Amino acid sequence: MTGAESPVSEKQERSGNVEYRKTLKYETHFLRKPPYILITKHSKHDYGYDGIGRLTSANGSYLGITEGNLSRRFQQSFGYAKNGNLTAKRIHDPGNGNITDEWSYQYTNHQVTNIDSSRTGADTLTLQY
Numbered sequence: 209m210t211g212a213e214s215p216v217s218e219k220q221e222r223s224g225n226v227e228y229r230k231t232l233k234y235e236t237h238f239l240r241k242p243p244y245i246l247i248t249k250h251s252k253h254d255y256g257y258d259g260i261g262r263l264t265s266a267n268g269s270y271l272g273i274t275e276g277n278l279s280r281r282f283q284q285s286f287g288y289a290k291n292g293n294l295t296a297k298r299i300h301d302p303g304n305g306n307i308t309d310e311w312s313y314q315y316t317n318h319q320v321t322n323i324d325s326s327r328t329g330a331d332t333l334t335l336q337y
Contacts (some may be wrong), residue, residue: 222260262288267302 233241242291256265266284283305297311307326311333314322 258288262286262292291318293320 250290253266253268255263256267258264258285263286265286267282269279269281281302283300283302285298285300286294287298289295293315294313296313298307300306301308303335310326310327312322312324319337321337323333323335
């Protein structure tokens with residue numbers, strides 16, 4: 209039996225769905241359970257890129273049991289400086305697209321030195337290197 213005829217190989221091919229076009233466009237995971245039908249697993253992601261291959265958006269859904277909702281959606285976008293450094297990561301409300309948090313990145317000699325969140329209070333994120 210060759211790898212192409214192997215049931216293991218066949219199962220692996222059916223266990224996921226990924227499309228590549230130089231960069232990852234989307235990814236869907238599947239979970240096999242009796243009676244061995246394809247059941248969508250916990251997440252699906254769609255990715256967007258600019259003309260030079262930098263990630264500009266990430267959208268999708270995931271399993272959010274702790275929130276009491278079995279399916280949670282997310283939406284993120286990313287900004288870059290002309291030199292290619294990541295300058296912003298924006299977290300959007302998937303329902304209306306409004307920005308709910310924005311991380312700003314500061315650099316010294318192309319090395320990140322500070323990451324700051326736009327959130328306040330207990331949700332504040334500030335990292336310094």
